[in-house]
Amino acid sequence: MKNNHESLREITRRHFFERAGLGFGALALQSLLGRDGAMAQTGNPLTPKPPMIAPKAKRIIYLHMAGSPSQLELFQYKPELEKLHLRECPPSFLEGKRFAFIKGVPKILANQFRFARHGESGQWISELLPHFAKVVDKVCLIHTVSTDQFNHAPAQLFIHTGSPRLGNPAMGSWVTYGLGSENENLPGFVVLLSGGKTPDGGKSLWGSGFLPSDYQGVQCRTEGDPVLYLSNPPGLDRNLRRRTLDTLASLNREEYRRSGDNETLTRIAQYELAYRMQISVPEAMDITREPQHILDLYGARPGYVSAAESADDPRILYKGDDPTFANNCLLARRLIEHGVRFVQLYDWGWDHHGSSPGESLDETLPIKCKQIDRAIAGLLIDLEQRGLLDETLVVWGGEFGRTPMMQNNVRTELRRGFVGRDHHTNAYTMWLAGGGIKRGISYGATDEFGYFPVENPVSIRDLQATIQHLVGLDPYRFSYPYQGLNNRLIGPTEEGRVLKGIIA
């Protein structure tokens, strides 16, 4: 590992070498350049780079349910809650706690759906996820994830960028900065949205922060151009574009001959890459190429445009058979197959407070579960049947969990369409599957109310360290010098631990 002074020199060199065009004799310097060395040879910042440590996974698909699903309606069966249903919660739940909306002493709320054990591993899964229940033996459920942020935007930023404030690079940016991408014709870090809204943290969730903007997530859209400005202007066809680029390249080469600026060569290469992306991105994004049985596996329907996607309040238009998320899961597999390093899905609409129509546990959660259940199970099955699951890490979860108490700031009585829980930071469930992850296990346990962890607590830092470790990036050494600090995804302290207990 280079020391800081060298790192600084390296940033300084990087501006030159990462842009340095073909044929530049930088090979001898490569060992000095570390993470930035590989690109020196090609001029492409996304050129694949060797991992720092032996990797267990090559790529990541991260499914984020924005708003945060209730672990108590999906994964954590707590009979004790049933016994205390609608009684006031114990004072220990409230001491020193801050809540987003709960006021005074709230009441306990029982699991709202039926649970059963599934698979050989015998894990508890609720009736809302029947398809997921069938693949639970492929998955490691972590029941004790805790965060220190209790509002959506800061909590989403914290889990994805390592800081609850804005301005830090996303996990996907870190990973593509560290490893490059395996397909030079596609972005290395792709973001797909569903649920009708951008997640609360906004585009900063896939921003590159202080890393160069080469590593920012590229939002691929399922309506219009999949990547902004990808299509040629109307009337300017591909042949003519080719002809234009040829003229442009010849004039630019002449400029390079005179000016000697390597940036010019890089620019010529980037225009060629853009031209290739015009074909490769729509092709990768085209799920009509999939056979019917694969579409059915996910519940995908190509070309479907959901009314919820452009609504002011999409929640009231949610339908269980809306395939937008399923389409995105299938896209994620296609993109991974094409060598994209990090595919990030955000599905909005999981914030079930019970305070207004369209955000309740009893009415909305079942609809949201229908939208994702078949798709996530299909994704795991499909990856496995293609031999991709072993090298692809799949992560699923929200930004925090939900309280064992019902939310009470608007209503204190239980009423149909108004059943909800507030934000809960002490313990919630996420799951991981695929590359390097033990199959069919539950990790961590919570108390009888699902309030506090009682065994194997897991912090956001632990998760971040583990994810980086799995793809071959040493979470402690992998850093980027900026503003006087060696910045890391896991933050400045050493508290993040690699969770050996979930690694196969």
Next chain:
Amino acid sequence: MKKRYRFKLLIVALVILSPLILVFSAVESAPEPVKYGRDVLPILANNCFACHGPDEKNRKAGLRLDIEEAAKAKRRSGVAVLPGQPEKSLILERITSSEPEMVMPPPATHKQVTPEQVAILRRWIAEGAPWGRHWSFEPVVRPTLAAGGRRQPIDVLVTAGLARKGLVLQPAASPPTLVRRLWLDLIGLPPAPEVADRFAANPTPEAWERMVDDLLARPQFGEHWARMWLDLARYADTKGYEKDVGRTIWPWRDWVVTVLNADMPLDRFTIEQLAGDLLPSPTEAQVIATAFHRNTMTNDEGGTDNEEFRVAAVKDRIDTTMQVWMGLTMGCAKCHTHKYDPISHREYYSFYSLFNQTEDADRYDDSPTMEMLTPAEKAERERLQARIGELNGRLKAFPEPPAEADGWRAGRVEAVTSRYGSKTEQQADGATLVSGPNPPEEIHVVTMVPAPGMIRAVRLELLTEALPDGQLAVGRQGNSNLTLSEVLIEALDGDLVRPVAIGRARADHAEEKWPVAAAIDGDEKTGWAIESHTHEPHTAIFDLATPLTVAAGQKLRVTLSQVRGDNSSPRRFRVTTSDQDPASLALPIIPGELRRLYDDLDAAYEAQKNFSEQIVRLPIMRELATDKRRETKIHVRGNFLDPGEAVTPGTPAAFHSLPAGAPANRLGVAQWLVDRENPLTPRVWANRVWARLFGVGIVETEEDFGAQGSAPTNQELLDWLAAEYRDGGWSLKRLIRAIVLSDTYRQSSVTTEALRETDPRNLLHSRGSRFRLGAEVVRDQALAVAGLISLKMGGPPVMPPQPAGLWRTTYNRKKWIDSTGEDRFRRGIYTYLKRTTPYPSMVTFDGGSGEVCQIRRLRTNTPLQALVTLNDPVFLEAAGGLARRMVQSSSRPAARAATGLRLALIRPLRPGEAAALVALQRDAERSFVTDPGKADELISSARVEVPAGTGRAAFAAWIVVANAILNLDEFLSRV
């Protein structure tokens, strides 16, 4: 054409005469002694200070290496740094040790001192280990230059740096290239080719100077240079975080443009923005200036702790202030003592306390704000106020009807309970006045002893109550709306409660879909609502299904519930009963004159509301009243919920102290920053200006002048600039002028293999710099050469076209609506900047999001940029405009191509360039002729009119050519 070489020759001549220069160059001695601040400190700071530095919590073995006495002190095992005796200095022994337990830094830190660094340390100790401070904390010393030189000091100093590497300055770039460079650098817009021609015809130093002065005096100068300041100030048109709703802060942006154009000195620029409100009787402009630190984000997400985000905003102000002026990062000291720079945890919070006394507190309305009223608006406001006053005065002629009249009887209210915490009181007229907290839902239960006898109908009057501003209102919601979800009437006879059936309900007014009948239907989701005519009383009459006889001791209970959850409970109400036949009980009839008065009043309130909504309210800084001052405590580990000891306000001890007489508040901080004793502000700012003109700073890490930042490539040059800036009245224009008049600035940017070997990144300025233009300039330049750009200045941000569907922010209904007319073509600085969804083409070209202070933009070169300039409709429209100018310039294809190239590149054409474009046009035209529909599509999407006399296929082909020109590497670069 020949003439353009004259200027070049002149410069060449100067360079040839360069032996003369050596006489005036900075003194250069043979093997330079090691300098502590420049050479030694970075090694110690990066490798040792984390455990042997200022941070006492993490200090190991009680050893400090950041303080001379401690490092040279005798310890049990010896002396860490023994002057003159490297072999006896423990520090070298440990660093060079081959034993894992002994070697420093320990292997676990993953740090290693290189052999070159060891050699530096050894030499330094051998030379007597002279101590010093980090270079940037030392006073600025203006380098002494030998007198009598004809060359500019900048050139003397740069030449001295080059000479150490055996290099010399390059000749000047060609005059047209220079003209384009100067225009793009100074005002961010390209010149017309004729301007370049005029200069090329007479490229004298005087002509250059005249052009410099002309550009510095143009209003576009302020717009271009404001961009740098807006990045630093994290300017945006929205509040950030989850909801990211709009914020009106553009008047501050206009203030920045104005004062840059007026060349406001940096000291005033600093003081007014940090503390304009604390100046004696501040002007309106000085208060506008304080919006600088109101560019912090506000979190409107439901359920957030306002204090948490107020604290975050104050910390952001500290970080921004320290970075922008001092070039230091204070961020680490939020949680612990800085490991590298001399700022302790406690000092951070002392400094914080100076900023911790402002009124703003992460509120939704961004208060405190200043209303920015034009004189016409001021008059309008007074007129509206007077009108309301007059109408309310006339209302006094119509007293409220009494409780008992027209067959209604009052009875006696025994108790009113309010379920969710409102307060109520009984009034003499039998009405109940509601006050106190206004919960989202409220249920009032009125228990009354009715007038004896029969009850055949119950009347509910919703009465008005005057708000503090004199406005009459029926509902408690802000806009006076009122809802009753359910009205329940019960008869009480001892413990026996009997519901009273209501046969029919009627009311004098109700909203559509919210009739009074919905208040007795047993469904809480429906109800009776009043959302118009909310400034007058309303009445509902409930006819009982069967008459109710009230015996002595019996009571009536009326429940009025509002469970809509929107705070729209009644403000004042009265329940009365009647024993008369409901058919004879009429709803009140309002006399025509009163009706008109009410209607006029509604209209007047509506007009006032509409007026108030469109007033510009600028968030500003305001100090808390003396009795409301906050006590500042250390936040343990940076956590505001974990307060430690209280601190007193102050600046970090390692720097100069507050100037004599400076108050311990923001004003004092501002004076401290621009105090002559401060070496950092002038260095940081001079470096910043240099970086904007050369693409990279003399200190490359513009954001970090601390121990971890990069060292200056030419400290004498930086110090000369810093001294010149500070001593020249802090004039930005004067500084820029000095730089762009130098030969260094005017060098040709042509790079050779040899130059690349010796000065790979041009940090020594061995040639002119060549770099890609900034995001706004990429846009503005394209619109300018297309003849489309609007130079309209100031005002609210505009929305040039962006792809549909980008704005999908949670709980924020503001839409992107493409601007029309000239607002489509305004300069990039005026494009609406939404923090969570910045304008896509700007972000692609490394523009910021305004979320946090952005000291410099890292330049990237990506395929997504190619897609923007090739395909973004904005750039296609520019191609259409350029194509039109090309076609209109001549009928000859070669001349048309030449026009396009010259408009874009300014310089004369090179052989073969026009021919390449003519060939492209010919091929494109051929393909459009075979497919005319495509020509039509392209022309219409470029939104351009085909010039008269030109075929559509031919013109479409010229659009293709223009599209290529706008994508030339040279066009996208400043060369």
